[in-house]
Amino acid sequence: MLNERERIVSEKRKLLQELPDIGEIIRGSMMKYYLTCGTKSCRCHKKGGKKHGPYWYIAVSYGGKKKQKLYKLRNAAVKEIKTRIENYRKLWTGLCAISEKNIRLYRGL
Numbered sequence: 001m002l003n004e005r006e007r008i009v010s011e012k013r014k015l016l017q018e019l020p021d022i023g024e025i026i027r028g029s030m031m032k033y034y035l036t037c038g039t040k041s042c043r044c045h046k047k048g049g050k051k052h053g054p055y056w057y058i059a060v061s062y063g064g065k066k067k068q069k070l071y072k073l074r075n076a077a078v079k080e081i082k083t084r085i086e087n088y089r090k091l092w093t094g095l096c097a098i099s100e101k102n103i104r105l106y107r108g109l
Contacts, residue, residue, distance in 0.1 A: 020087035
């Protein structure tokens with residue numbers, strides 16, 4: 001039977017193994033837009049008319065929430081970028097869980 005410290009260390013090792021590859025992450029949020037064009041006679045300007053798109057963008061914050069940059073994405077890259085954003089979320093969640101385990105370990109010393 002494992003003591004409390006060994007159990008926490010074992011849980012921490014498991015969390016470390018489950019972390020995604022740090023080289024496969026993107027921090028940001030994806031957005032999808034449908035837009036109207038500059039041609040006034042286009043269908044997109046009519047009431048209920050179909051707009052152009054979807055156009056995908058990724059928003060990334062720099063310096064806290066003070067600055068945000070939008071990057072237009074190619075449709076072919078959307079699926080891979082969604083995966084990398086999810087990897088970032090998994091990495092962040094895993095790091096928080098590992099930090100919590102470390103705090104529990106040091107409190108017990």
